[in-house]
Amino acid sequence: MRIAPYGGFFYAHFIPDRVVNIGAETVGYARYIDTAELRNRTAYNRIIGQPDRIAQFWHHRFYQCVAHLSAQESCRRGRAAAHKLFGGFDADNAHRVRDNRCGPLCPAHGDIGKGIFQLVFEHGGGQNARKNIAARPHDIGETYASDLLVPKTAIGRHPGKCALAGQHQQAPYRISESKTGKRCTPGQSQCARRHAARQKCAASGVLIQQIGHFNPLYLVAKPLLVPYETQLMNRVRLIIFNAALGPLDYKVPDGMTVEHGSVVVAPLGPRQIIGIVWEEDRLPGESVSDSKLRNIIEVLPVPPLRAELRRLIEWTADYYCARLMSVARMVVSSGGALRGPTTMTEYRLTGVEPERMTPQRAVALDALQNEQATIRELADLASVSDGVLRGLVNQGALEPVEVDIDRPYPRARADHEQPDLSDDQRKVADQFVEAVKAREFAPFLLDGVTGSGKTEVYFEPIAAAIRDNRQVLVLLPEIALTEAFLGRFEDRFGAAPVVWHSGQKATERRRAWRAIASGEAQVVVGARSALFLPYANLGLIVVDEAHEISFKQDDGVRYNARDVAVMRARFEKFPIILASATPALESLQMAESGVYQRVELPSRFGGATLPDIATINLTENPPERGRWIAPELVEALEDRLAKGEQSLLFLNRRGYAPLTLCRNCGYRFQCSNCSAWLVEHRFSRRLACHHCGHEEEPPAACPDCGEKDCMVACGPGVERIADEVAEILPDARIAIATSDTLNTREKVADFVAQAEGGAIDVIVGTQLVTKGFHFPELTLVGVIDADLGLEGGDLRAAERTYQQVAQVAGRAGRGSKPGEVFIQTRHPEEPVIAALEAGDRDAFYAAETEARRGAGAPPFGRWAAIIISSEDEAEAREAANAIGGTRPNVKDVMILGPAPAPMAMLRGRYRYRLLINARRSAQIQDVIRGWLDGLDFPRGVRVNVDIDPYSFV
Secondary structure (H helix, E strand, C coil): CCCCCCCCCEEECCCCCCCCCCCCCCCCCEEECCHHHHHCCCCCCEEEECCCCCCCCCCCCCCCEEEEEEHHHHCCCHHHHHHHHHCCCCHHHHHHCCCCCCCCCCCCCCCCCCCEEEEEECCCCCCHHHCCCEECCCCCCCCCHHHCCCCHHHCCCCHHHCCCHHHHHHCCECCCHHHHCCCCCCCCCHHHHHHHHHHHHHHCCCCCECCCCCCCECCCCHHHHCCHHHHCCCEEEEEECCCCCCCEEEECCCCCCCCCCCEEEEEECCEEEEEEEECHHHCCCCCCCHHHCCECCEECCCCCCCHHHHHHHHHHHHHCCCCHHHHHHHHCCCHHHHHCCCEEEEEEECCCCCCCCCHHHHHHHHHCCCCEECHHHHHHHHCCCHHHHHHHHHCCCEEEEEEECCCCCCCCCCCCCCCCCCHHHHHHHHHHHHHHHHCCCEEEEEEECCCCCHHHHHHHHHHHHHHCCCEEEEECCCCHHHHHHHHHHHHHHCCCCEEECCCCCHHHHHHHHHHHHHCCCCEEEECHHHHHCCCCCEEEEEEECCCCHHHECCCCCCCEHHHHHHHHHHHHCCEEEEEECCCCHHHHHHHHCCCCEEEEECCCHHHCCCCEEEEEECCCCCCCCCCCCCHHHHHHHHHHHHHCCEEEEECCCCCCECEEEECCCCCECECCCCCCECEEECCCCEEECCCCCCEECCCCECCCCCCECCEEEECCCHHHHHHHHHHHCCCCCEEEECCCCCCCHHHHHHHHHHHHCCCCCEEEECHHHCCCCCCCCEEEEEECCCCHHHCCCCCCHHHHHHHHHHHHHCCCCCCCCCCEEEEEECCCCCHHHHHHHHCCHHHHHHHHHHHHHHHCCCCCEEEEEEEEEECCHHHHHHHHHHHHHCCCCCCCEEEEEEEEEEEEEECCEEEEEEEEEEECCCCHHHHHHHHHCCCCCCCCCEEEEEECCCCCC
């Protein structure tokens, strides 16, 4: 429901000092002021006259009380409902109201007119007795005139008439004489007094009018209108989480209070669904008459979504061409959190051995040490069935534990451990702190070299937000980075932050969601999905490693969390910090144009220096036959081991080998669901697809020709490099750091502890180790294949390669010892490789910027992709051709395709793609919506739109 800034008002003035008898007395005059007239301050009174009378007037000692009814919400209730409300203090007297003149209640009018009606009851105690105007909004479904707030003085005389008499102190708004202009200069004439009151009220935006021949009636001030939007809705429009249905209208039952953003339960056929109350004018849909509406069942006990968050949801859906319900679903992603405080049962090991030990029970007992979770979650952790664990419960090996889900989190203390910042760091930190205090939108790009102490710097504005009782969100690109961050945060603030990511247990997510929505959670650290949580009082967002492509979601709602975070800060008016040692070109361009404020940390903290970088030309200095590490790098590894220092070898390829084939017939192991080869994971003895998760055991013989012992691994993965290091350095302690080996917080914590404690000599890892880790004894980094990222059709290949290699190089020499980096490549002349060796980032970005400008690529142009997929290849191809055949001819927009996607089959679905390139001035979303909205596709076809794509597979 929408209420105009100034609604229409209905005034009734009564003769004081007596009880009115409708049969013998004239009640007075009543006036209705139209909304439009009132807004224009030309509120000529439409005289309704005497028809609307109060059948009984309780007692002249009543203080003035006010009740409001939104007629805009009552338009469909009809005359009977209006009579019941206005007819008297008791519903039994409603029939005694007469409407014999043309007005809002007249049969000729039909329904109540638009506006807000107001009944005012005054006693005859003179000006001093009118000091207080108590007002309380009511739900029109239950409210009768007998339910008006009345003073305590009336309770004794007429207790039966005062259903809410004891609640008069709850009135939220008071108006003093000084605001209504009721006082006048002694000796001032009645006419002059009325004129002065009108002038004073008009100046403050409040209109008053003389009613009849009695004293002026003074209008309640504008703040009184605020609650009606949330209290007086009797029908609502909901977003429901059903892709097949649009928004639906429901009725609000009597006695229920809803407001925009409320999360409710509503019926849909025989089922109950969850929906979010939305503004009707912002959610187009077919209007349904009240008689056909079903009642909302309940309002869930969670705070309503704030208007700013609703606007962010709308913007995200509009910009990324996504369904509104799909974006809104991310806000209420923890369904269990919507049902209010509760406890649940979890299980943990007791130390008791079961009477009968089976292999599966033994596996479960080993896997569940120090774990506590539900049966389902424990079964997933141990890779056994629920039945195995229930058997352990019966045997006493697992015991139930009652858990309070909403137990409070430890409180962070802003001044727990004051850091020792350098002058450069302090200058930047003070700038951020002032922005937090200002409470205005301020986007910052924190551009600091690796090891410059960016984390310590943005901890200071976090501390400022904590002091100001504001919430903070820190977005991290990898779950594995969370553990290292938590330790640093706890050292600084004395307590760990609230964590949010997909790897958490359901109970942890539920507890976090409710703490965030209530405002209890002070600082939240999470992956991109944490961005859409319903924060009660968000005051700062920090996006760490803001250049990372993992902030872009590639399924579902294909949004970029970095960009949406900036928009959330803009809607809610607070600062945002994008921190990176290698900012994205788009971010640098925003800083260049003045949209972002760029602040720099050009040197490492504490006197540490940047590492020396050298390239190894693999065409001139190749590794030994059957190996992948060049001799020069081997010598450096041996030297670091002898000195007791640590080394890191980087290869962004998981597993042992990317391809396995038969040397006899050439058969290659390919995923049955994707256009991808199966990757051999020798340590876990499996062949796996890294796109869909399909796995199978390596066969003893070739599936095609039947030859035994003929399978050959082609190319290196991190496991193969680790094997090679073990051959070269048999005494070295080696750790493999990938998403396969560091897939839980416990494993990450153990890895970090071993590395920091000197228990690891050589780390072999993927992009997981390129950022966030700080190992002071790590002095050597070797990049096994720097050319790997330059292959394929990635439009950002050069930028991405630069970022990865620069980040992993930054792991070296972060302590007091100098670092060294070797980059193995077959193309040392490539601009990106040359820039890395020279340490000239600005030269690389300048060249890349000009190349993008000439190609009309981001940030100077726009890209979008339309991906069509189906389990039937012919169906997918026909749908793609139908889209391509209806392509619009729009200026400044170029459409390429359709063509089979580079990954032509993914997760069992055949894929085609169209690529759209447009100038920045083109409204590419409007073009795509207008293009696709008129097309129909078979049920099995999916059409997805990817705005600003990062993946081109």
